[in-house]
Amino acid sequence: MKAAVVSFTRRGSALTRQAVEFFRKQGYECSGWVQERFYQGEEELCPMEDSLGEWCGRQFQTCTAILFIGACGIAVRACAPWIRDKFTDPAVLVMDEGSQFVIPILSGHMGGANRLAAELGTAFGALPVITTATDVNGKFAVDVLAADNHCAVSDRRLAKEISAAVLAGKTVELSSDFPVDGAFPPEVEQKETGEDCQIRITISDRQEEGVLRLIPRCLILGMGCRKGADPDQIRIQAENALKAAGADRRAVRCIASIDLKKEEEGLVRLAEEWKVPFFTFSGERLRELKGEFTSSEFVRSVTGVDCVCERAAAAAMEESGRGGIFLLRKQAENGVTAAVAAETVIIHTGRT
Secondary structure: OEEEEEEOOHHHHHHHHHHHHHHHHOOOEEEEEEEHHHOOOOOOEEEEOOOHHHHHHHHHHHOOEEEEEOOHHHHHHHHHHHOOOOOOOOEEEEEOOOOOEEEEEEOOOOOOHHHHHHHHHHHHOOEEOOOOHHHHOOOOOHHHHHHHOOEEEOOHHHHHHHHHHHHOOOOEEEEEOOOEEOOOOOOEEEEOOOOOOOEEEOOEOOOOOOOEEEEEOOEEEEEEEOOOOOHHHHHHHHHHHHHHHOEOHHHEEEEEEEHHHOOOHHHHHHHHHHOOOEEEEOHHHHHOOOOOOOOOHHHHHHHOOOOHHHHHHHHHHHHHOOOEEEEEEEEEEOOEEEEEEEEOOOEEOOOO
16 A cells, blocks of 8 residues: 655645555555655655646555645646546545644545545544545445445446435345354345345456445465566466356466566566566575475576466465465466465454
């Protein structure tokens, strides 16, 4: 997660320092920007050297959260050229320099701006100003459930239709392929099977007419390949592995391999295209893993490890601490190998 904070006055600069510290404590990589005349060489701050519009464009490309300390109008004008939609825009918030109010203005649900507003409010004694209809009316919001559980949303149109139905007083039916912790509000009826449901929480790639899939990002794609493998072939093998596992590509949380492949063009490019992290592990780390893996003496002679793709997936799964299982063991084609592991998922409703 990456956040950026910007302010425009001396008083705002002091608050920027505190906001950067807040975000870092929340686990964000965060920097703050202040006007050059207020910059005093602090490590956590940067002088604003470009126009605000240019600065904002860069943050929209890299940040998951942006906090403006100043007037809403400034933030709206700076963000306007870069806004796409609530499913891809970062969380954008505004806090006045007196820290009286904090206002989420973009991606309140999917981006988590509403949640951040509440957390900033607690930290700074500011009043969160929440305006989204489901929050104001105390209703279930499918995009909040998705965001809180790190799920991709299969169909934006269906998500909007479900929110409209809930606001109109209708009940929606939901099923989950994963255990659910907590209760859903009265407007959501949880069913044991996915038949006739409007919402299904699943990693399956099976599309059903009129069914919104919430897809937990819980899959690890372990991969290995010969040196200089064709990037297109690497992508095809990754896609084929997911298809064989019956899994939606949007469920992939990361790609994993051995350190020898950390600069392999095809693997690096695939991670960039799919917008997921690319983790690599040392041969020693992979060798010490316990368990049964598909062994290859040829792979061992080249890498020092008997199986790269499965062991890399297992290492990434172990690093997360969530546990899990293999959905697909080693598949090899044209000098590229792939395996798919699924981490344990529990869906949290946020209600007892």
